[in-house]
Amino acid sequence: MSYVFGPVPSRRLGLSLGVDLIPPKTCTYDCLYCQVGRTTSRTIKAAPFVPAREVIAEIEKKIAKSKPDAVTLAGSGEPTLYSEFDQIINGVKEITETRVVLLTNGSLFWREEIRRRALNADVIMPTLTSAFENTFRKIHRPHPKLDLGMIVNGLKTLRQEYKGQLFLEVVLVAGINDSEEEVEGLKVLAGRISPDKIQLNTVVRPPADSTAIPLDRRRLEDIRIFFGDKAEIVAGDPVTGKGKNKDSLAGGLLDMIRRRPLKPVDISNTLALSMEEVEDLVRGLLIKGYIRKQEYSGEIYYISNQRSAVS
Numbered sequence: 484m485s486y487v488f489g490p491v492p493s494r495r496l497g498l499s500l501g502v503d504l505i506p507p508k509t510c511t512y513d514c515l516y517c518q519v520g521r522t523t524s525r526t527i528k529a530a531p532f533v534p535a536r537e538v539i540a541e542i543e544k545k546i547a548k549s550k551p552d553a554v555t556l557a558g559s560g561e562p563t564l565y566s567e568f569d570q571i572i573n574g575v576k577e578i579t580e581t582r583v584v585l586l587t588n589g590s591l592f593w594r595e596e597i598r599r600r601a602l603n604a605d606v607i608m609p610t611l612t613s614a615f616e617n618t619f620r621k622i623h624r625p626h627p628k629l630d631l632g633m634i635v636n637g638l639k640t641l642r643q644e645y646k647g648q649l650f651l652e653v654v655l656v657a658g659i660n661d662s663e664e665e666v667e668g669l670k671v672l673a674g675r676i677s678p679d680k681i682q683l684n685t686v687v688r689p690p691a692d693s694t695a696i697p698l699d700r701r702r703l704e705d706i707r708i709f710f711g712d713k714a715e716i717v718a719g720d721p722v723t724g725k726g727k728n729k730d731s732l733a734g735g736l737l738d739m740i741r742r743r744p745l746k747p748v749d750i751s752n753t754l755a756l757s758m759e760e761v762e763d764l765v766r767g768l769l770i771k772g773y774i775r776k777q778e779y780s781g782e783i784y785y786i787s788n789q790r791s792a793v794s
Contacts, residue, residue: 486533487541488558488738490551491745491753494717495608495650495682496584498753500551502542503558503742504565506532511561511590513624516656516695518688518743519559527591527626529566539574546579553606554579557586558742564591569600582606590629593637598644606648609638611676613660614668622659638676651678652717655685655706657696666706673710681714683707688744689779689786697780732756732764740774741787750785 486503493499506524509532513522542554554575556562562585565571575583582605589609591597601607613619619631642649651673655661660669673681683706686697697718698706707714732754739745739753750761765785768774774785 485541486538487545488742489753490549491739491743491749493553493555494687494719496555497552498550499553499555499557499584500542500545500549500581501558501742502538502554502556502562502571504533504538504556504562504568504571505558505560507559509560509564510588511564511626511629512588513691514588515622515624515659515690515692516654516686517691519691521691522560522624524560525626526564527628529564529591529597531566533565535567535570535574538571539578542571542575543578546581551581553582553584555584555586556604561588561590563587563597563601569603572600572603576603584608588623589638590625590634591637592641593633598637598641601641602645602647604647606650607641607645608650608652608682609641610652610654611635611638611669611672612654612656613665614672615665618660618665622654622656635672635676642677648680649676649678650680650682651676652682652684653710655683655698655703657685657698657702661698661702661706666709670710673713678713681710682717683710683714684716685718687718687780689777689784733768736764737768737773737787740785744777744779744784744786746782746784 488501488503490498490500508519508522509524510522511527513525556568556571562568572583584606585601585604586608612622616631653669683703686695703716707716736750747758747761751758772788775788777784777786
């Protein structure tokens with residue numbers, strides 16, 4: 484599969500079938516905390532990077548073999564940069580009743596055409612990290628034509644036009660946007676956007692920049708209480724998956740790992756394997772040099788050595 488990966492266990496969506504529409508790493512931001520790595524093509528220009536028909540055909544084949552909880556537009560860059568993502572949303576809805584989720588950094592909704600393309604998604608999950616321009620720029624290192632005011636206005640307009648569920652992800656980085664002033668500002672902005680949920684997250688996988696440090700659980704819990712009833716903490720282990728076809732396990736694992744680092748428990752949940760079976764599977768890939776181990780925050784993650792290698 485060139486464009487579809489997983490299903491993978493998601494902390495927010497259950498078992499998620501990922502759809503990767505963007506060349507790695509093409510994005511509007513170059514975030515400190517990004518698990519995919521540094522942005523190599525920072526742009527705000529949308530383009531038809533991949534053939535929509537081929538993407539939909541791959542999704543249909545994958546859904547025939549698995550039962551994901553969500554089909555998620557995500558992957559190696561900002562999905563709203565794909566100029567035909569509305570065709571993917573509509574195409575998925577024609578072949579399955581599985582909910583379609585748009586996982587986005589939220590940076591382009593000030594554009595009417597981007598908002599229009601997103602309206603048929605069942606869930607939109609944009610990101611917001613600060614109410615202050617300097618902090619926003621420090622965390623996201625955005626394209627020079629972007630600023631926080633236009634992005635917030637875009638999110639507020641989206642909320643007015645969009646009839647589906649809007650889950651606002653607040654990514655918190657220790658020592659950068661977790662002060663009382665930052666958290667108070669975020670709460671005010673979130674109130675103006677009025678999402679259905681506020682999902683508090685932190686740096687849970689190896690980040691693009693080592694200065695991105697996670698908040699501890701106690702601080703996250705304090706912030707959750709401060710934000711109120713709509714807030715929930717989503718940082719943590721993913722839910723247990725439902726299993727999948729075990730054909731070509733190594734190829735499926737490489738397909739997932741080349742898009743994001745995975746812990747052994749992630750692999751176990753997704754592929755319906757025991758931890759002993761996971762160890763056997765990754766050992767061969769480690770020996771062959773396809774993947775490597777990396778420790779982060781006391782956890783072991785497996786990371787791809789060849790982002791384009793899928794067998």
